[in-house]
Amino acid sequence: MLLRELSEIPGVSGDEHRVRDRIWQAIRDRVEGARVDALGNLIAWKGSGLPGPRVMLAAHMDEVGLMITRIDSHGLLRFRKVGGIDDRVLPAKTVRIGPEGIPGVIGGKPRHLLKPGEEKKPVSAEDLYIDIGAASREEVERVVRPGMYAAFATEFAEVGDGVVKGKAFDDRAGCALLVDLLAEDFPFPVFGVFTVQEEIGLRGARVAAYDVAPDLALVLEGTTCADIPGAAPHGQSTVFGAGPAITVMDATSIPSRPLVDGLVRAAQRRGIPWQWKRTAFGGTDAGSIHLTREGVPAATVSVPCRYIHSPCAFMNGSDYENTRRLLLGFLQDLPAAAAGLHGV
């Protein structure tokens, strides 16, 4: 299962090459050509000689993680977060460091050493460290240096009824969907773009979109899902198992209304369950793509994932499958609808 492999491969922002290599293996026989650009985006295409809109499908390869910044005299590794991670999820998690994947555990001050009042404060990433079981700085420096990445060490597993758990579903779920879509043939040019550095500011997509100069773009994402006890209904972003989520607005873009309407029609026509993403914060690669060159109509479709941006997330297999069906349906409908989709 490709998603299992993609989920387990480390690929923190700026260090996506292993993910890219695995994706390339999966798509090389499905596409007409591909290249890796200066920032590391993998840009693959098929149907480049065909008439019709140039369609960019984007999913980001990078994931949130940590970077080693300093090795202290006790042989403990200080780190900075790469991308948005809630400090509360960090303590006692296992990580793999650097190209060799050296195992480590995130440690902090034990409870019995906390000063009065300290136990009530939330833990801060600045007070945590990674322990690789070394006795001294010298011992650490033989295998780890500042600048190395640490990724969460989470095994993929199937749990419950059709649910999977793992790390980095944001956005390896989107990558797996895009690999699936590239198996299809379309009567217009399609650019499958696997982007870098989304989690630290939508950076890869910005230059990739400049290069591709698409007529329209769809961003495939794994997104937040907070249908959990204590959440007010209007604060829940998406509902687990209720199908692909279509974004109406986030902090980085207001999706093209004709594209959004086209997605809804594609779902309704086929009886595919779908939902609106009901919060308006966060951002996706659509934020940088739609502002490229003279402007690009763009929209985002997401698979709901619980506990995103943490070492371990849940994804519902039916949501993944329905997202795939929705995207495929939208692309099948596109030739008939294309005239009305570009522009407003």
Add this chain to the structure above:
Amino acid sequence: MNPPTIDLTRLKSLIAELAPAFGPSGEEGPIRELIAARVRPLVDEVRTDALGNLIAVKRGGASGARRVMVSAHMDEIGVIVTHIDDDGFLRFAPVGAMRAPVLLGQRVMFDDGTVGTVGSEKLDDPKDLKLDRLFIDIGAASRKEAAERVRIGSMAVYAQDVRAAGRCLTGKALDDRSGCAALIEVMHQLQAEPSPHDVYFVFSVQEEVGLRGARTAAYAIEPDVAFAVDVTATGDIPKGERLAVKVGGGAAIKIKDRSLITHPRLRRLLIDTAEACGIPYQLEVLPYGGTDAGAVHLTRAGVPSGVISIPTRYLHTPGEMLDPHDVAAAAALLAEALRNPLAVGPD
């Protein structure tokens, strides 16, 4: 030189027509159609780009003509529906800088004419007055009834017309429909006395959510020089901010804000033009905020850019207030500036 004569009656009725129209960021269709109808007779070409910017071109055609981009944003702040509850109440997120204390109790309207009142949950402490405690009541008795009129993603704006208040006008979205009106007035001025330049009037989208439309429009136009016309904050109210700009003080020539330092040659050009033509003006230093020029000047290899501001009180409320004489001064100053040679290159 005499100041260009501005038809103040025409200008005021144009502001009163544009400001109440529906056009939150991303849903600018209705205001775009309205503006397009007004500008079509005044220019050579009108087009809409991929993000929805309305671009109206008036060619000067003289030798040495520059490509000049003149921008005012047609979008306004608003709210977007994120949830409809079982009883038909709508939860929402802000589109642009929307503040809870201002919204509470306001009438808002959707583009199909549906109106609603912004209500609040019962709050124990006034400090709890935050956007996520507010909702819109459209008089629906159930989710089903509400969903017949609005959906997730529907946007609403203040429902407010423009009224005269003494020598001022007050209403919603004078930010930046007054700038749009100024641009249309400049078109009238250029009909009477043309500019040598090819002037690209851009009525931009999505300014309120991050200067987005102007960025792609500027990429397409590749201007030699750019001007934006937008409103600015003032310091002329009781215990107000310490800002020198005041309503009725004339067109405000921007020195800087957080998005732009006006190109020194354009700053001089605007000041010299105002002095020579007897157009009332003031200088503006805004410690925050930004306009379309902030995005435009960083486009491609860089675009010398300047801003003419319209002093406006109570920004981002349904009761924005400005003096139409200041709008007239902004239009007059821009029209005169566009008749200059507009040298390009480093200062």
